[in-house]
Amino acid sequence: xxxxxxxxxxxxxxxxxEVVMVAEGSAKVEVSPDAWPGIHASRxxxxxxxxxxxxxxxxxxxxxxxxxxxxxxxxxxxxxxNLIRSHATAIGPLMSVKEVRAMMVIxxxxxxxxxxxxxxxxxxxLALYLNSNLHPAVPRxxxxxxxxxxxxxxxxxxxxxxxxxxxxxEGELRATGEVLFEMxxxxxxxxAKDGLSLINGxxxxxxxxxxxxxxxxxxxxxxxxxxxxxxxARKCSVRPSYELVHKARPHPGQTLVAERIxxxxxxxxxxxxxxxxxxxxxxxxFRCAPQVHGAxxxxxxxxxxxxxxxLNSATDNPLIFPTPHEPGAHEVVSQGNFHxxxxxxxxxxxxxxxxxxxxxSERRIxxxxxxxxxxxxxxxxxxxxxxxxxxxxxxxxxxxxSELRGHASPRSAFSTSTSAGQEDHVSMGATxxxxxxxxxERLSEVLxxxxxxxxxxxxxxxxxxxxxxxxxxxLIRTVIAPLEGDxxxxxxxxxxxxxxxxxxxLARIESEFGRLPSR
Numbered sequence: 128x129x130x131x132x133x134x135x136x137x138x139x140x141x142x143x144x145e146v147v148m149v150a151e152g153s154a155k156v157e158v159s160p161d162a163w164p165g166i167h168a169s170r171x172x173x174x175x176x177x178x179x180x181x182x183x184x185x186x187x188x189x190x191x192x193x194x195x196x197x198x199x200x201x202x203x204x205x206x207x208x209n210l211i212r213s214h215a216t217a218i219g220p221l222m223s224v225k226e227v228r229a230m231m232v233i234x235x236x237x238x239x240x241x242x243x244x245x246x247x248x249x250x251x252x253l254a255l256y257l258n259s260n261l262h263p264a265v266p267r268x269x270x271x272x273x274x275x276x277x278x279x280x281x282x283x284x285x286x287x288x289x290x291x292x293x294x295x296x297e298g299e300l301r302a303t304g305e306v307l308f309e310m311x312x313x314x315x316x317x318x319a320k321d322g323l324s325l326i327n328g329x330x331x332x333x334x335x336x337x338x339x340x341x342x343x344x345x346x347x348x349x350x351x352x353x354x355x356x357x358x359x360a361r362k363c364s365v366r367p368s369y370e371l372v373h374k375a376r377p378h379p380g381q382t383l384v385a386e387r388i389x390x391x392x393x394x395x396x397x398x399x400x401x402x403x404x405x406x407x408x409x410x411x412x413f414r415c416a417p418q419v420h421g422a423x424x425x426x427x428x429x430x431x432x433x434x435x436x437x438l439n440s441a442t443d444n445p446l447i448f449p450t451p452h453e454p455g456a457h458e459v460v461s462q463g464n465f466h467x468x469x470x471x472x473x474x475x476x477x478x479x480x481x482x483x484x485x486x487x488s489e490r491r492i493x494x495x496x497x498x499x500x501x502x503x504x505x506x507x508x509x510x511x512x513x514x515x516x517x518x519x520x521x522x523x524x525x526x527x528x529s530e531l532r533g534h535a536s537p538r539s540a541f542s543t544s545t546s547a548g549q550e551d552h553v554s555m556g557a558t559x560x561x562x563x564x565x566x567x568e569r570l571s572e573v574l575x576x577x578x579x580x581x582x583x584x585x586x587x588x589x590x591x592x593x594x595x596x597x598x599x600x601x602l603i604r605t606v607i608a609p610l611e612g613d614x615x616x617x618x619x620x621x622x623x624x625x626x627x628x629x630x631x632x633l634a635r636i637e638s639e640f641g642r643l644p645s646r
Contacts, residue, residue, distance in 0.1 A: 138240030165241020207322030217269030272556030289314025345630025360584035381421030395593035467556025
């Protein structure tokens, strides 16, 4: 029997890879013993405030523009339930189970940081739902990326209190209360501040950021492998990737990509065969690839740094900083950690970088299918004229690239004032991270088109490519057969796009032919 993986959440050490493991259902979650002292300490502050009848926002007041409305101690539990019910107003298609699970574990980890004052029962309920495969139905659209992801997280919280609907592993929608009754699970009963702690955070936008991160950490190195496959097909020079060139302009991204190119094309018989050819320069889409791919890689590295911090942050409001030796109003701080600007701006920057990577990929396709530049049969057909070959593959790449251009438009460049002007600037972080997530899919389509074209071009090359490229070519041929005549390649391209997104090929190539340089 396979060993069960457990991800321990403590508010400080959660990684994107662990989020993905939980999201995909390949790991259970447990709250780390190290987290409980902080959880209990912040909860004790909330209970003291309630016991002493102190007035503190989020505990015994209204919310947003209703901040000045004092709530009776007898109504505090109902206040939290009302908050969740009223805020569960999201629209649009439901988030997938994977997306909801990612959001759940991110919210759980943030609450375990020990600054939220949430009752331990709510934390245990979140972990129980994850481990029992109970997934609240969450419509995607509704967050403005400030005050946290209020509407989507309210649907999540609605499930914890036994209301709304759950999505089964088979995608069936069922009433939450009915499922809980069958499983013998009680809904959680909310107490002071619990509802607000559950819904006021950056967990939806962080979920889409993590899932985008998972895709890109595989796609970007594979994009460099695909680049090198195209370079082999076009008999390009490796000289623009020489180490001395990049020491003269030592941006870390372009330096790393150049190093990858040298590693991938090392010992290539094709490269060796044209070292002394009379071609002076390659087109920019090949020659400047370290500078372009490298700039994209640096954008990803900034993204990587940001998401590792965000995953282990307290993002609700107010936050609690217990000082048991000196209790008082100073322990509760109203602030703005729920604001998703860092996620929004980073996601927009990555979406633009993704477009640039798709753009240069499409230009390489054009170089390979044009016989005037490639000295290969037109559109790589076996019988050009009678056959169209891969002509329309470039069209498809261009169509996906057109959609990528739309994704490159910044979502953070729009704000709207809400809650009677109390919440007068928002980030649109949920929209920006969702947009980035969609952009990764379009990028995989463009790269799939380039990979297909490059491997077909290699069919006309008598020499063998470099080992990494040869290994990649063989993997491509498990999905796309060589072109022996015109045929529909739609299913093959879609399958290849999915495989590239899934990312397992990178590990297979590296395990057989050597690891590629990385940060």
